[in-house]
Amino acid sequence: MSRNREQDVAGAILPKITRSSVNGWPVAAVFLVLALVLYGCSPTGKSPARASADSTVVIALLGDANYLNPVIGASVTSSNVYGLIYPGLLQSEFDEESGLLNFLAAEQSLMPRDEESVGTRELPSAVAKRWKMSEDNRSLTYILRDDVTWNDGVPLTASDYRFTYRLYAHPVIASPRQQYLAELVGAQQGAIDFERAIEVPDDTTLVFRFHKPVSERLALFHTSLAPLPKHVWEGVAPEEFRQSPLNQNPLGAGPYRLQEWKKQQSLLLSSNPGCRLPKPGTIPNILFRIVPDYTVRLAQLQTGAVDVVENIKPEDFAGLEEASADVEIKASGLRVYDYIGWSNIDQAAYHRDGTIRPHPLFGSAAVRRALTFAIDRQSIIDGYLGNYGVICNTDISPSLRWAYHEGLEPYPYDPERAAGILAREGWLPGPDGILRKDGRPFSFVLFTNAGNARRNFASVIIQQNLREIGIDCRLEVQESNVFFENLRLRKLDAWMAGWSIGLEIDPLDGWGSDLEKSRFNFTGYRNPRIDELCNLAKEKLEAQDARPYWIEYQEILHRDQPTTFLYWIKETQGFNRRIQGEEVNILSTFYNIDDWTLDPARTVAQ
Amino acid sequence: MLIYILRRLLVAIPLVFGVLTLTFFIIRLAPGDPAAFYIQPGISPNVAEQIREQYGLNDPVYIQYFKWLASILQGDFGRSFSRAQQPVLEVIASALPITVTIAVLTLIANFLLGIAIGVISAVKQNSVLDRVMTVGALFFYSMPEFWFALMMIILFALKLQWFPASGLNEVGAEFLGPIGFLADRIWHLVLPVTVLSINGAAGIARYVRGSMLEVIRQDYIRTARAKGLAEKTVVLKHALRNALLPVITLVGGSLPFIFSGALFIEVIFAFPGMGRVTVDAIFARDYPLIIANTFISGTLIILGNLVADVLYAVVDPRIKL
Numbered sequence: 001m002s003r004n005r006e007q008d009v010a011g012a013i014l015p016k017i018t019r020s021s022v023n024g025w026p027v028a029a030v031f032l033v034l035a036l037v038l039y040g041c042s043p044t045g046k047s048p049a050r051a052s053a054d055s056t057v058v059i060a061l062l063g064d065a066n067y068l069n070p071v072i073g074a075s076v077t078s079s080n081v082y083g084l085i086y087p088g089l090l091q092s093e094f095d096e097e098s099g100l101l102n103f104l105a106a107e108q109s110l111m112p113r114d115e116e117s118v119g120t121r122e123l124p125s126a127v128a129k130r131w132k133m134s135e136d137n138r139s140l141t142y143i144l145r146d147d148v149t150w151n152d153g154v155p156l157t158a159s160d161y162r163f164t165y166r167l168y169a170h171p172v173i174a175s176p177r178q179q180y181l182a183e184l185v186g187a188q189q190g191a192i193d194f195e196r197a198i199e200v201p202d203d204t205t206l207v208f209r210f211h212k213p214v215s216e217r218l219a220l221f222h223t224s225l226a227p228l229p230k231h232v233w234e235g236v237a238p239e240e241f242r243q244s245p246l247n248q249n250p251l252g253a254g255p256y257r258l259q260e261w262k263k264q265q266s267l268l269l270s271s272n273p274g275c276r277l278p279k280p281g282t283i284p285n286i287l288f289r290i291v292p293d294y295t296v297r298l299a300q301l302q303t304g305a306v307d308v309v310e311n312i313k314p315e316d317f318a319g320l321e322e323a324s325a326d327v328e329i330k331a332s333g334l335r336v337y338d339y340i341g342w343s344n345i346d347q348a349a350y351h352r353d354g355t356i357r358p359h360p361l362f363g364s365a366a367v368r369r370a371l372t373f374a375i376d377r378q379s380i381i382d383g384y385l386g387n388y389g390v391i392c393n394t395d396i397s398p399s400l401r402w403a404y405h406e407g408l409e410p411y412p413y414d415p416e417r418a419a420g421i422l423a424r425e426g427w428l429p430g431p432d433g434i435l436r437k438d439g440r441p442f443s444f445v446l447f448t449n450a451g452n453a454r455r456n457f458a459s460v461i462i463q464q465n466l467r468e469i470g471i472d473c474r475l476e477v478q479e480s481n482v483f484f485e486n487l488r489l490r491k492l493d494a495w496m497a498g499w500s501i502g503l504e505i506d507p508l509d510g511w512g513s514d515l516e517k518s519r520f521n522f523t524g525y526r527n528p529r530i531d532e533l534c535n536l537a538k539e540k541l542e543a544q545d546a547r548p549y550w551i552e553y554q555e556i557l558h559r560d561q562p563t564t565f566l567y568w569i570k571e572t573q574g575f576n577r578r579i580q581g582e583e584v585n586i587l588s589t590f591y592n593i594d595d596w597t598l599d600p601a602r603t604v605a606q
Numbered sequence: 607m608l609i610y611i612l613r614r615l616l617v618a619i620p621l622v623f624g625v626l627t628l629t630f631f632i633i634r635l636a637p638g639d640p641a642a643f644y645i646q647p648g649i650s651p652n653v654a655e656q657i658r659e660q661y662g663l664n665d666p667v668y669i670q671y672f673k674w675l676a677s678i679l680q681g682d683f684g685r686s687f688s689r690a691q692q693p694v695l696e697v698i699a700s701a702l703p704i705t706v707t708i709a710v711l712t713l714i715a716n717f718l719l720g721i722a723i724g725v726i727s728a729v730k731q732n733s734v735l736d737r738v739m740t741v742g743a744l745f746f747y748s749m750p751e752f753w754f755a756l757m758m759i760i761l762f763a764l765k766l767q768w769f770p771a772s773g774l775n776e777v778g779a780e781f782l783g784p785i786g787f788l789a790d791r792i793w794h795l796v797l798p799v800t801v802l803s804i805n806g807a808a809g810i811a812r813y814v815r816g817s818m819l820e821v822i823r824q825d826y827i828r829t830a831r832a833k834g835l836a837e838k839t840v841v842l843k844h845a846l847r848n849a850l851l852p853v854i855t856l857v858g859g860s861l862p863f864i865f866s867g868a869l870f871i872e873v874i875f876a877f878p879g880m881g882r883v884t885v886d887a888i889f890a891r892d893y894p895l896i897i898a899n900t901f902i903s904g905t906l907i908i909l910g911n912l913v914a915d916v917l918y919a920v921v922d923p924r925i926k927l
Binding site for chain 2 (some may be wrong): 053056058063066067074171172174175176177178179182242243247248262263264265266287289290291292293295296299300302303305323480481482484485486488502506509510519520
């Protein structure tokens, strides 16, 4: 039974009360009286609130957006919202077939679009009409549409882009997207030379120049950051940039505009009638509601109070089905994986004087392989993720098909083989059953962060698995801030965490041999061939040409097991069935939200 | 008494100040970094450094302290790190009304319900009614709030669908007109206020019952009865007034709760009140917001105690301040 949108808010209560038995519970009686009073208060006749429910899609969010500004907006929530408000230079698409990003301008696309993947989206939402990469891959010229205006009627021109790129680069503004500017002329010396790096010959021509040859895909990716309206932001000093009220009341040109923002409660967007990118949003209103508690989000999805809830846990699918809620679960690609990190190096020695020597427990690749053999990854998947988990071999996702190594055999669960390898490495059972080598027991603490049910589930199985081959693993949960700081400072010997991968493969930060530079190489793994391969791959101007390097890369990681890769997680989103035309995508749940429609027939009583 | 109040207030100033100073140093000692969010792959390593510079966290701690001191003395609590650089007082100003609404409603319900149940169980001591009420009160009192709240949501929002599970208003409530809007707001407040007041009333009922039982055995109650006064007058006028004395301390003690918010209820029912502000600030290591919250709750605890003491003197002529 889903909440009835046909009747007005309080009116919906009455028939249900008379139907249910009150059982003499005094509290219920109080409710009854209250409900009747409320019923009397509510306006009769056809309610405008109902009409508004029919034209509004409600999306539940865990937390609020912060800055509605593409330069400084940092959270995914913020970018989901400002992405609908600000005009994109290009539209990016994920090509399922190859696993590569495709970029579209109004009249051009990087890769041909096959009819099926186009879906409902015929016209791309892009300010650029077309682009031209120079022969030497050192400059990129865009031709912009001349008919796009900001919501105040001022035309959107190439100068807006150049103006905004200066803001992206400004150190006081501290944009989290500075990395996108790393190829522009002058960036190699530390300061971008904007006179040469970005040129605007006329209002519809925009030229980017790079200090080295850049692949066309990367160039398009890095030059298509969203612009701010120059005429509005010009007067804002960099020191004041983050405090500007314009961040809370943005002037955009996209398919939606901000209607009302009640901080920490809700954020209402309404379709922007003047939008030509390519058209105003189809659903008149999008309401983001902040509902911090997961159980409540789930309950509201069931009752129809909200239409979209992200990251539904697999354990709740059955419940949703049983309640015969009008909800559809959709899964997107594999972007997130969990792993157990083993410190490859002796962290204490490294912190003391920078010497690098193998970790007494996890220093040997053979031991790490044995640990992977010992852990029953399939059981964790079967027990928690079901069809929404896939065994993970390395950090290159199976969704990135152009680079993924199909031929790697996952290590099976084989405790005997694990014990055999450990025995050869000198780890033999002691009197208490715990493995020992040179008197040192194989005993350690596995750390993880608080509040992740999936990791809690996995860690218990892992502890049990290791126990069976004589390894003593204690579990410790730390508050997230503390955990990540310890991880960053390389203070932990063994831990369980996860990564969400970028769609461009650039893993040197996580595995590079220079431990000072590779900030995310928490394990201290060092293999010069990995550095080489990453750099070779980066030099290729066509992504597919780098495939051989990535294949070798995956083979090495699989062999060395710097961490035990556990499983990829399919993120699952719940949609009310009254939403039509939604396409869930590895890029985002809301990838084509401006094309969604609401089916009023489904909102009427079922 | 006025002098007493003034003296207490004067003593309170260094006390609050000491609490703030302690908080200032303790949160900076805690592991974690307000700029930690910007340390992730794909974000230039410079960004976290630039953010820290903006927040003034690159200075030595004692310099940070003096800078903070200077702005606090001018009444400037700074801008929030985690909430888009909003001035912290604005953040608090937007959360307070919500928290206060819920808390005032809850307190009223708490005391009315609690006193009523307490008086009835004391007057009918050891009757079946008293037993039922005592057990019932204990049952609710020992129930964890968040669990109770979730059960209420499952029953009333999911199964019966009488009340909404969260939020302050329905989608499109603005179109209902002022009365409709208010009705919609009350409709949203029923579940959270019920959860909070059932929990709290149970405790107060136990208190009132105990204190009532003591008073009812006093000689002056027997005298009142002997005078031939109606039982109602005896209980409500003579006994209750005296029995309520210890309950007054509870009123004072509840003051900080009014402003500091009920965290679990705010999270579960998605109300953007003070409890959530405080906890979000702690997890985000939002130093200015944490300090401002400490200031509010610290001040209120001190004021609450003062109010309780003064009320005591007002109600009980035997106590002189």
